[in-house]
Amino acid sequence: MKLNENISAIRARVKLSIKDDIPAEIISFTGLVDDKEHIAIVFNSADKQQKSPLVRVHSECLTGDLFHSSRCDCGEQLDESINIMKNNGGVILYLRQEGRGIGLYNKLDAYLFQEQGIDTYEANRKLGFNDDDRNYDDAINMLKALNVSSVHLLTNNPLKIEAIGKEIIIESIQNTKTYLKKDNKNYLLAKYELSDHQLEASLI
Ligand SMILES: Nc1nc2c(ncn2[C@@H]2O[C@H](COP(=O)(O)OP(=O)(O)OP(=O)(O)O)[C@@H](O)[C@H]2O)c(=O)[nH]1
Numbered sequence: 001m002k003l004n005e006n007i008s009a010i011r012a013r014v015k016l017s018i019k020d021d022i023p024a025e026i027i028s029f030t031g032l033v034d035d036k037e038h039i040a041i042v043f044n045s046a047d048k049q050q051k052s053p054l055v056r057v058h059s060e061c062l063t064g065d066l067f068h069s070s071r072c073d074c075g076e077q078l079d080e081s082i083n084i085m086k087n088n089g090g091v092i093l094y095l096r097q098e099g100r101g102i103g104l105y106n107k108l109d110a111y112l113f114q115e116q117g118i119d120t121y122e123a124n125r126k127l128g129f130n131d132d133d134r135n136y137d138d139a140i141n142m143l144k145a146l147n148v149s150s151v152h153l154l155t156n157n158p159l160k161i162e163a164i165g166k167e168i169i170i171e172s173i174q175n176t177k178t179y180l181k182k183d184n185k186n187y188l189l190a191k192y193e194l195s196d197h198q199l200e201a202s203l204i
């Protein structure tokens with residue numbers, strides 16, 4: 001595991017959301033292990049005030065997070081996280097691991113395979129990638145830099161739980177909701193059947 005203790009962070013206060021003016025801090029880091037600019041969004045200074053904040057480790061999805069694409073559930077999960085944390089505090093680690101780590105170009109390429117009936121994981125393999133090319137070392141580095149050593153984790157993804165749990169105490173797991181949309185049934189089914197995500201089977 002690549003850990004880096006020599007991280008520094010710069011933070012600025014922001015208000016989030018179109019309607020709500022949710023106070024938060026946005027934090028960027030230098031000294032992370034990979035060359036991406038991962039960020040943390042901290043609600044109610046959870047890093048200072050809460051011993052075990054609620055944490056969402058969220059991988060970038062430009063199409064879903066920003067444009068609410070019908071193909072996935074990422075934007076809804078991000079909105080859900082913000083809505084919970086605006087009242088209860090918490091930390092979102094926004095990791096620049098677009099397309100489960102393969103990047104946007106390759107994710108769009110994978111969509112072309114999916115249109116032929118191939119599931120999301122096999123589409124990755126057809127392009128020469130692993131099913132999931134992410135790692136969470138820098139998520140751990142960021143939590144440590146924020147003095148967060150134990151968390152309540154907001155996820156349905158067992159790989160995230162395993163990876164974060166290697167260095168951070170996980171007090172509890174809170175699942176996100178299951179968001180079935182126009183075009184994301186196969187995406188959700190693949191997560192449920194092939195990758196053991198804790199989704200509501202009755203909804204998909
Ligand atoms: N390769 C690939 N990546 C995808 C596809 N659809 C969405 N993604 C990416 O999948 C990632 C989803 O990450 P997260 O929101 O952290 O969610 P998750 O891994 O499903 O885990 P939890 O939401 O925590 O349960 C993002 O990086 C998306 O860009 C796809 O069809 N192919």
Ligand SMILES: [Zn+2]
Pocket residue numbers: 061063064065072073074075
């Ligand atoms: Zn997405």
